[in-house]
Amino acid sequence: MSTTDYGYRGMMVEYWDLLRGDTSKWSSRPYFIKIIKDSGEPALDVACGTGRVMFDYMQEGIDIDGVDISPEMISKARENADNLGLKPNLYAQAMQNLDIPRRYQTIIVPSSSFLHLINVADRHEALKRFYEHLNSGGVLAMSLRVMDPNPVEVDWEIDSEAIRPSDGALVRRWFRCNYDVDNRIQDTEDRYEIIKDDKIIHSETYISSPFLTWYKCSEAVEYLKQAGFIDVHAHSDFKFEPATDDDTSYIVLGKKP
Ligand SMILES: C[S@@+](CC[C@H](N)C(=O)[O-])C[C@H]1O[C@@H](n2cnc3c(N)ncnc32)[C@H](O)[C@@H]1O
Structure with missing residues (x-):
């Protein structure tokens, strides 16, 4: 096994899509599409992996780019895009180093991928970069979860x-x-x-x-407020209903003033 500074590599990438199977009925799909339709385009799919979310949305005519830290995931995404006849803008970058020429109306971070940022400094930097990459009035939406370490x-x-x-x-x-x-x-x-x-x-x-790592909804809300986002709130488990700290699956949202 080779040592790399990104986690998703080798057979993890090669068999990612095959082992996941059909994801078209996942509740995150209609949720994020509504967020993008309400907030506007262009959109950015952060930690896009092999393109599950963004390619599906591109096929619906949505203008969406993708970024992922793993060059292997991005390479697989390019292969998947070719097979679908899509021509996406894909970037191999860490979200905490995000540096893309385009500005976005919506940034989504599905699949709890923000939880891969273990260090507080990286979380602050990533939120700062999301803020910078949004147009005024643009929305950030990140799905997150709280682990139940039982058993440990x-x-x-x-x-x-x-x-x-x-x-x-x-x-x-x-x-x-x-x-x-x-x-x-x-x-x-x-x-x-x-x-x-x-x-x-x-x-x-x-x-x-x-x-x-993981944290509760109220902590995530605080992170976004500290980063300068307004109208910060959270939805419970892809349902457009308010989340509380009892929710183990939630989406935190904020707007750039
Ligand atoms: C659970 S997968 C989700 C992939 C995709 N969003 C999906 O739902 O199929 C997590 C992804 O986060 C990416 N990732 C992890 N840390 C990252 C970081 N710091 N910046 C950008 N992407 C990261 C991984 O490479 C991986 O592709």
């Missing part, structure tokens, strides 16, 4: 598996994690196996330590 250690379990279309091999992903509750850190391990004729013909393990 999860032993190896099969997370997902799928048949590789090219040769019919079984791709299996194992997962285990542990939590440092006091410091709100989740460490994860992913093991990928390629199985043919009941034999494991290839296996790789990826350690992400730290993987992500």
Whole structure:
């Protein structure tokens, strides 16, 4: 396993789409599209990964660009875009170093990806950059979640598996994690196996330590206010209803004055 400064790499990227399967019914999809339609275009999909959200929206005619820290995710996104006949603007950048020539009416950060920023300084810097990349009146919307570290250690379990279309091999992903509750850190391990004729013909393990952090809705609201956003509020679990600190899935939103 190679050491890189981005977490999503190798087999994690290669089998990301295959192991996720159909995501078209996920509740985040209609939620973020409404946010963009209400707030306006162009939009930026931060931590866009292989393009799940942005390509879907581009096919609906939405003007949306994408950025991700992982050059491997961006490369896979380009491949997916080619297959769909799309020509997206994609950038391999860390959100805390965001530096794109365009300004946006809406910035979305789906999939709790902001939680990959463990350091407070990185979170402040990323919010500052989002603010700078928005037009006046533009909206930032980030979906986040609160982990329930119970138990504090999860032993190896099969997370997902799928048949590789090219040769019919079984791709299996194992997962285990542990939590440092006091410091709100989740460490994860992913093991990928390629199985043919009941034999494991290839296996790789990826350690992400730290993987992500978490905080409550009221803390996220405070972060956005400190960064200069106004009309800061939170929705519960993609439902356009107010969130509270009891919500484990919420979206925090703010407007640039
Ligand atoms: C859970 S995946 C979500 C991908 C995509 N949004 C989706 O829903 O399919 C998290 C993504 O965040 C990206 N990421 C992690 N840290 C990042 C950072 N500091 N800046 C930008 N992207 C980051 C990873 O490379 C990965 O593609």
